[in-house]
Amino acid sequence: MERLVDTEDEVMLRDAARGFLDENAPVSALRANRDAGQAFDPGLWREMAQMGWAGVLIGEDHGGADMGHRAAGILAEEMGRTLAASPFLSSAVIAASALRAAGSDRLGQIAEGAALYALAVDEGPKHAPDLTAMEARPEGNGFRLKGRKVFVADGASADRVLVLACSGEGDEGLTLFDIDAGRAGLSRKGADSIDARDFATLEFEDVEATGEDVVGEVGGGLAALAPGLRAGQAALAAELSGLSAGISAVTLGYLKERKQFDRTIGSFQALQHRAAHLFAEIEVTASAVAHAGRVLDHEPENAQLAVSLAKARATQTAKLAVMEGVQMHGGIGMTDDYDAGFFMKRARVGAEWLGDYGHHAAIVAAARRL
């Protein structure tokens, strides 16, 4: 396994991504999206796809760049730094990883950036795939899907939906389907999301699904979903890690410039120690994030501990970073004109998506026999 520091190729990828995002997707772009009422800029996504980002986890035989999970994490970290909004996690990471493991023939469309995917798994306010209750009632040669999915990231804008539903009972009762978002009986309602991104509630009213729509095996839904979930959790952790570094950089800039009591406020030890502590947390989290990417690339079957460790850490660190960011900015941090609030809102959404701190800390604790 490579070391945890970036390789030369990874440094180049990071530099290129940073340059591109600083120029094309700064925080002001997210603000413009929000004010225009759009979740992301399709033109930006096309450019990302042209650079190979949409196919970062897709094999070259399907037109992908096949750069691996650490590379996907580096892209996500850089996107987190500027809060770049795109369907990257939903399509290029989660759907691509799940469909690749299942040998789907739709990978080419994802790699092109042409097919946008959403993962519909949650049914309540907390992420709990194994408690899925949505019905997949066998009928003829296929199924009828009935029920509701909530907090479906990119759900309103997606072309296709990966949806987990109950096709039977017990451990082998869940099946993962890949269906067209325009299919009869499926209605979608976008939320007024705090982070100005797209998440939606999906209502399934006896939506028809055939055997061809099944990802993996009937009854093997959790297994089919696992590669997608793990990849998504790791990349989301990376995004939150980048977000933490992003707001921290903004805050440090302010500490070096703002004057009160005839002094630069960054010279006050009370603020210096808070900033230094935050630096420590960010560094420790960055290690867990890099490690998760490495393990996914080299031992994907044993990656859950590493991935949950990264997601748990990144969730906590992002929370600290945005809270410290606003507090150290003082009143201006509370204004909509300033960027700090955008980081805070995205950090909160990222905290819940794909499992919160408690969900992942429990996985770590169980693996460590606590």
Place this chain on the structure above:
Amino acid sequence: MPDTLEDFRAEIAEWIAENLPGELRGQPRNEDTICWGGRNWKFRSEAQKDWLERCHARGLTCPRWPVDYGGGGMSRDEEKTLRAEMARAGAPSPLDSFGIWMLGPALLKFGTDEQKAEHLPEITAGRIRWCQGYSEPGAGSDLANVQTRAEDMGDHWLVNGQKIWTSYADKADKIFALVRTDRDAPKHLGISFMLIDMETPGVTTRPIRLISGASPFCETFFDNVKVPKEGAIVGEMNRGWDVAKYLLTHEREMIGGGSGGLTTGATLSEMIGDMDMVAGADPVIRAQAMELEVDSLAFGLTMERYKDMAESGAGVGHASAMLKYYGTELNKRRQEIIMSARGSEALDWGEGLAAPWLRSKANSIEGGTSEVMLDIISKRVLELPSK
């Protein structure tokens, strides 16, 4: 070179299997089992002596040091493999010493060939036990304020003053100390890094009893101590602060590194015992333990990443203060949680939990306090202004 590393692993595993005395296998690591070496060292057993000698002959007491000085000449990957195999076999560290951790690295970087040849082989063989003389009653966090002075008397230095918190000074053969050799220079520029034999007339020590009941630290007094000039100063005269800073970086990594979840011997789960029995009724302790485990594992990975950074030449610099800060604060949390989870049974000294709990409180003081570490991070890493 994974193939050759695998060969190395197999070779080391076989060597350990052949050479590790059975009675040492899996023994707990504590003051009664550690091998410190030195002129007056009394081996705890024949097995301990054999293990040290065999490891030394194979270069395993200082795996990364040059072979010429009794080291193993290994790469970092080889050392990592060695440590993993040692841990897997339940093998104790053959030799612990401040010579290995601190003086050796300083000599390798700043020492003359003569100094290296004189001291390093004694360290790798465990024949000389060193202690560190840095802190003074008036020089704690403000370490550069050292007042112990060395006067140039022609063929020797005349040393007078007092050190405090000198670890195991009462058992050490020699001391590496910061002494003031120029009283007129600015405080950082008048200090030299001096090597002094503890048997020299005028050197006395007095152990300090700590809250943990142990006395690992001493006061060390220098009363008209004559130190022959030949080879006494490491690095340039009056530039001892450079050597000290370099060494402090090592010390910080080491103190911080002792607490990573992946690197310590016993897991948190083993230390706590059956969670359902001990803390099952207490969701707060369980939650604290879970959070600690998350942070410890991530910190262990951070130690790895920083070593990788140092190795790759990118350098870690002042960010090592972060490792010291984070690692020691983690260890204090860990000890608190263990005490709390084990409840009243931990309150008997005989259970062996109270002493490490109390000892851990010094982690965030020794080698630079947590607050000094945060100062270093904010000024040197984050470059926050001083006014």
